[in-house]
Amino acid sequence: MTQLALVIDLNVCVGCQACVTSCKEWNTSGSAGPMGDQDPYGADPTGTFFNRVQTFEVGEFPNTETVHFPKSCLHCEDPPCVPVCPTGASYKRKEDGIVLVNYDKCIGCKYCSWACPYGARELDEQQQVMKKCTLCVDRIYDMTMAADDRKPSCVKACPTSARLFGDIHDPESAVSIAIRESGGYALMPEWGTHPANHYLPRRKTRIKIHDDELERADNPLKVDRQLPRPAMNEPTLDDVTTW
């Protein structure tokens, strides 16, 4: 069984919103119809997005970290939004685990959005149907595209490679390895929804520099003190000065 999913690396996401705009661009141009915007240039613009990047500050000044947090449908393995749908418009594909909405069957009752704890679904004001991330289902199987392009639009757009895409049920896939080896976790595990999308945590990058890496212990010029010893904060050139 395949379960396609995104793995989002919070350690490298810089919050540039490129995934948001590329998602909107690709999906608003698709055959499923536009992702409508209302009053886009007015005082109170609003519109449909499948993907949002939020920003959180963790810690207390001065020990804070800024975490950029992309949020889209998590394609839960046990999606609570699917059984509540009265028409069957909301469904999870057996073959690849993508949770989709059939826009021709959706009656716009909003019940599925109530049943999603993550707020991943948005009602399109223009089309009056529920919309959500499709994992770019119209891209990833498009054989007219180069193999490298058969990925969700957000993954292609990410400049820091913070977004990985693949089958989390295949233990050898890049996403499974990332989840396994970099501490991938799911959001709100308390509800038992088993989100397919995972997040990789922030990691501290530390580098230990020893004194002898800065100061040459075996510098021959230093032995007989022939050259004047500059202060530690002055620039050095091995040939003229010495530490």
Place this chain on the structure above:
Amino acid sequence: MHPAFSVIFLTTLIGAAQGLFLALFTAQSYAAFKLLPQPDAHAFYGQGSLIALVLLVAGLGASFFHLGHPERAWRSAAMWRTSWLSREVIVLPGFMGVVFLYGLAHWLNWHPVLMILPGELPVDPTAILGVAGTVLAFALFVCTGMIYACLKFLAEWHSPLTVINYILLGGASGFSLAAAFAAVTAPELVSFLSGWAVIITLLGWVGRAASLYRNARLKPKSTLQTAIGIKHPKIAQKAQGFMGGSFNTREFFHGQSVEMLRGVKWFFLIAVFPLPLVFLLSGMHGGAGLLAAAFTVQYAGLLAERWFFFAQANHPQNLYYRCIS
């Protein structure tokens, strides 16, 4: 959650209609066992069913305003195996049909004896339709309540009290309406029906108070820590990803002040329970005006009750939308 008036009117109107039908058939059952005088069937049961049917049609009409695509509403009967909403969509028209037939049989005075139960108890079509309608009325209450109670993320709703209160509050308003209606068409039933209205209103008071007590002590299961998966006691949102509104900021927030919420709560706590009780008890012996006032006040209170029911529910997705930027 954002209270939608379509759903507020749907649940309160059909609740009153279900209660009214249950009141009609309760009276008929008591009369069949000769515990109550037999009222004018044509006027009381026939016209009473018509009122219930009007309320049901009005409620169904209101529900269409909740849909983005009302013309596709017929599709919503498809997933009855998994969806309580789908089950409600099936049971509601079924109940309407039975109420229609029940009222029609009484209206036409169609009482052929189908069989005789032990104790010389004749069974006519209205008795069978009444039993079917009673089953469907309760099934509809359960469906309506379970639509909300089955959503485990919404802790305020995820409780048997939700279903119990839909039954009790719908029943209370329906019996109040039946009492007021009987004052006009069947005065001999007024004290019986208003007595039951008092009892159900009292039970509803206990049930609703219990759910308010429970909801005031809920501890949210999800926190910002589990929402973004970072184990740190101090996390503050700095941007939600957009400056304008979105479906997420409109659908899941009531947008009212705490004072407003508290005001609505006290309004419904007074208008649904003590005030109608005073009116019912003082109009118990035939005061049509008082009984009409009891129902009107109680129904107005139930509109506020339902508004509060939605507004009080705190959706975990709101954790992601705490700060614009």
